[in-house]
Amino acid sequence: MCLAIPAEVVAITEDKQTATVSLDGVRKDISLALLTDVTEGDFVLIHVGYALNKISPEEAERTLALMAELEEVAS
Amino acid sequence: MIAEGRISIEMGRDGDVRLSSNRGVDVARMLRGRSPSDVLDLLPRLFSLCGHAHVAAARRAMFGPQADEMCRSDSLMVLAENAREHLLRILTGWRAQAGPTALNAAPVMSLVKGMKAALGARKAEREQADTLADILEHDVLGARAAQFLALDNIKAFDGWLAGAPTPAKDHLSGVIAKGWASLGASQTHYLPDLSENLLKKRFSDPEFSRYPDWQGQPHETGPLERQSGHPLLVALIKAHGAGLLARLVARLVELARIPEQMQNGDCLVQGGDGLGIAKTARGRLIHAVTQDNGMIAEYHIxxxxxxxxxxxxxxxxxxxxxxxxxxxxMRAHALIEAIDPCVAFEVRVV
Known part of the structure; x- marks a missing residue:
């Protein structure tokens, strides 16, 4: 299944093309080519290296909780 | 750690290819014991990429004919989602190779939201179809969708390719110039219409939703399967086989058809009585459900x-x-991207 995972933007490069996101404490660089107006502290949905949309922190939290539940069911 | 899933492909020097997939967890398992309305609430949050296709398939599978009245709007949302997914492949894959001529991402990323806001108002729905047609004309096809769809032979295709440049055309020309038009051409078996009764029975095998076959044979689903009867693809497949060029053009043919499908507003979700089938950008998405006293007993995706x-x-x-x-x-990457796995992949030559 292709899931898009919420992550918090912790840093953005000067050219605004790349962001560092934090996913469960693991840092990862992703492309911002598909989005405008992303700032540090925003939550974005990431999929195969791209940020797809901005989402609210509440939405991100709900989705992450759901995904954690999923992991539990699977294990 | 939440995993997006990944496909690993090992290419042996002896020509053998081994594929293993770690496509994350089995979402369907967590749907057991929930109510149908819970399922409709959960699916789009988990599958934010093709959430509308999941909702459409789930609604059909859980509510059967009662889902009919939602079928028009579900289908419009699936079409908008498909258009965005196809355009994203072109934006992130084709354009990057064709050079920096940017295809503007914002209108593409707004397609789904725009259609959602338009639902129910016929004029607004038609405007969304027009917006997509404009994106296709200016940024992808360099022609009206109907003109592109009228191409029915190699000569006409070459003429179109030589006309007003777009990043998508540059990408196709690059593929041809590299001699990659027939890259990966092989005998592929297109997934036929599936008998619903037989399909439901197949889901009793827990392996079926991970390693599906039909009549003992793996099959292909997606743009090439759906569009291989278009005259241009018939001509391209005759000339180059069902290879890279045919796969890329099948994506364009499919995209070019979406504005008109949106205008028609037909019900495109199939199934009923425990089964829902939506046509997503990457191929058929199938949900199979059994219920017990109004709650989900078994769910398969x-x-x-x-x-x-x-x-x-x-x-x-x-x-x-x-x-x-x-x-x-490089050749392997080009092919895999054209078939489009929807998850990250790695290729190792061993």
Whole structure:
């Protein structure tokens, strides 16, 4: 299944093309080519290296909780 | 750690190709014991990429004919989602190789939201179809969708390719110039219309939703399967086989058809009585459900990637045709991206 995972933007490069996101404490660089107006502290949905949309922190939290539940069911 | 899932492909010097998939967790398992309305609430949050296709398939599977009245709007949302997914492949894959001529991402990323806001108002829905047609004309096809769809032979295709440049056309020209038009051409088996009764029975095998076959054979689903009867594809497949060029053009043919499908507003979700089938950008998405006293007893989801990236499926068959040359990884990447696994992948030459 292709899931898009919420992550918090912790840093953005000067050219605004790349962001560092934090996913469960693991840092990862992703492309911002598909989005405008992303700032540090925003939550974005990431999929195969791209940020797809901005989402609210509440939405991100709900989705992450759901995904954690999923992991539990699977294990 | 939440995993997006990944496909690993090992290409042996002896020409063998081994594919293994770690496509994350089995979402369907957590739907057991929930109510149908819970399921409709959960699916789009988990599958934010093709959430509308999941909702459409789930609604059909859980509510049967009662889902009819939602079918028009579900279908419009699936079409908008498909258009965005196809355009994203072009934006992130084709354009990057064709050079920096940017295809503007914002209108593409707004397609789904725009259609959602338009639902129910026929005029606004038609405007969304027009918006998509404009994106296609200006940024992708360099022609009206109807003009592109009228191309029915190689000469007409070459003429179109030589006309007003777009990043998509540059990409196709690049593929042809590299001699990659027939890259990966192999005998592929298109997924036929599936008997609903037989399909439901197949889900009692827990392996079916991970390694699906039909009549003992892996099958391909997606743009090439759906559009292979279009005259231009018939001509291209005759000239170059069902290879890279045919796969890329099938995506364009499919995209070009979406504005008119949106205008028609037909019900495109199939199934009923425990089964829902939506046509997503990557192929058929199938939900199979059994209920007990209004709650979910069994839930199965079969996604198109499981057909196309089956260990003996279309992607592997195509990769097995590649000669063991220095640029093998590049050729493999181009093919895999054209078949489009929807998850990250890695190719190792061993």
């Amino acid at each position: 079969l996604a198109p990637t499981e057909w196309n990236f089956h260990p003996e499926g279309a992607a592997v068959q195509a990769l097995r045709t590649l000669p063991s040359e220095a640029d093998l990884p």
